Amino acid sequence: MTEDEARRSIGARRNPKSAEAILEAAESVLMEEGHRGFSIEAVARRARAGKPTIYRWWPSKAALLLDVYQRQKRDVVYPDTGSVEEDIVRFLKRLLSHWRDTPSGSIFRSIIAEAQSDEKAAEALAGYARDRRVQTGGMIARAQRRGEVGSEVDPLVVADLISAYAWSHLLTGRLDETDEAVRAAARVMLCGIVKTGSQSSAETLP
Amino acid sequence: MTEDEARRSIGARRNPKSAEAILEAAESVLMEEGHRGFSIEAVARRARAGKPTIYRWWPSKAALLLDVYQRQKRDVVYPDTGSVEEDIVRFLKRLLSHWRDTPSGSIFRSIIAEAQSDEKAAEALAGYARDRRVQTGGMIARAQRRGEVGSEVDPLVVADLISAYAWSHLLTGRLDETDEAVRAAARVMLCGIVKTGSQSSAETLP
Known part of the structure; x- marks a missing residue:
């Protein structure tokens, strides 16, 4: 993890809006790439978040997909x-x-x-x-x-x-x-x- | 299709036991290879049948799998x-x-x-x-x-x-x-x- 990523990761933990931003990014990735192109990496890139941030809240791709679905x-x-x-x-x-x-x-x-x-x-x-x-x-x-x-x-x-x-x-x-x-x-x-x-x-x- | 395959294919159409032999072969392939290794090719090899014979009775891998399942x-x-x-x-x-x-x-x-x-x-x-x-x-x-x-x-x-x-x-x-x-x-x-x-x-x- 780079310092930049680490900063964002800590920021994400402190900022409840980050979860929403990640979900929005996940939704966009899903709409544009379809579920075959959906990955934690792609969501992290789109949300400008570190993968560890995403994995802290969603233990798997399926868990994140389920939240987007909900x-x-x-x-x-x-x-x-x-x-x-x-x-x-x-x-x-x-x-x-x-x-x-x-x-x-x-x-x-x-x-x-x-x-x-x-x-x-x-x-x-x-x-x-x-x-x-x-x-x-x-x-x-x-x-x-x-x-x-x-x-x-x-x-x-x-x-x-x-x-x-x-x-x-x-x-x-x-x-x-x-x-x-x-x-x-x-x-x-x-x-x-x-x-x-x-x-x-x-x-x-x- | 080789002559050999054609002969087997016609034989299969005439012999009702061939369907049973293909289903048995399919079951063996499934048990040994799992469903990820399951393919019409593998079943054809095992049953010594032509792929056209299999496709005549089962239009898809899923249809054959469903018959094995049943x-x-x-x-x-x-x-x-x-x-x-x-x-x-x-x-x-x-x-x-x-x-x-x-x-x-x-x-x-x-x-x-x-x-x-x-x-x-x-x-x-x-x-x-x-x-x-x-x-x-x-x-x-x-x-x-x-x-x-x-x-x-x-x-x-x-x-x-x-x-x-x-x-x-x-x-x-x-x-x-x-x-x-x-x-x-x-x-x-x-x-x-x-x-x-x-x-x-x-x-x-x-």
Whole structure:
């Protein structure tokens, strides 16, 4: 590390805006070079930051990519309509169209792909997915507080199914699902499929 | 193509055992070289078959990999216990342990990864996933014939959620789920989460 780099590195630690500058640089590199041309080196050059600065905050290329991805995804907010069905349907529709209509879909696909052969990327993705399940589970927890969803339900299990549905649509190029198709999937989770009175549902339904 | 290759190619077209021999060769190459060393060339050498023969039956490396994968997965049969809950729970548990305990998990991860940047692999994967949804939906259709699951349910939508759950567990290294965790996810799809009498469930539950 040169003195200049060291100075910037210490500056970065002290200046919270540096993280934002690095994320902006990372976003530009990604847009211009694509994810194949994306590297910590290229981001460091663009941000005029030292590689150690970047590595201190992001342990891997995948971790940095995930933060850029999340930054682009901040417009995909969790709906809060007062109906858990509307919340789930709107959330899924927004997410699928965001992936389809912005570079986000292709970025996230490449992160998932990289995580299948790179241990650090796998860790970053698993941590990200865990965090998203907590966020998505918030929609279910709110519905529980309203009394719409039973207290025996684990919001994280429902969130896991919701995310899984979205991921599998992204990974198999099915981002064009109709409103009806998304709603049909949501209704399986909301209403179940077993007829009232049949054995399996006897414990939870009257 | 040499005369020798042409002869083998025609022989292959006439002899249904050749496809099996190619799949066996492909499996050996995969076991010995890993999926990074896997290529149509290597399989052709091992099977003593012409590359055109292989390409006639499998349009891409991913399509051949998927058939090898399916061949290894033939022991993961669909349960038929008479209870849709047991069927789904057992199917998911078998699939997750098969992926965890055999090379199948790593093969399928690499196919999904390749499909994110290779158009032919994407097509092969999408076709495979479509076919599996039909197979998995069979468990739900059987439950409908028994009267356990309502006729308004689309078995393919439920199958989509079941597959999505399995895929996302494979892709984020969560193949060690407990029986209870798998059952909790199955019960969301079976029983739903919305309380009886609340607005969203009023249409389908008494």
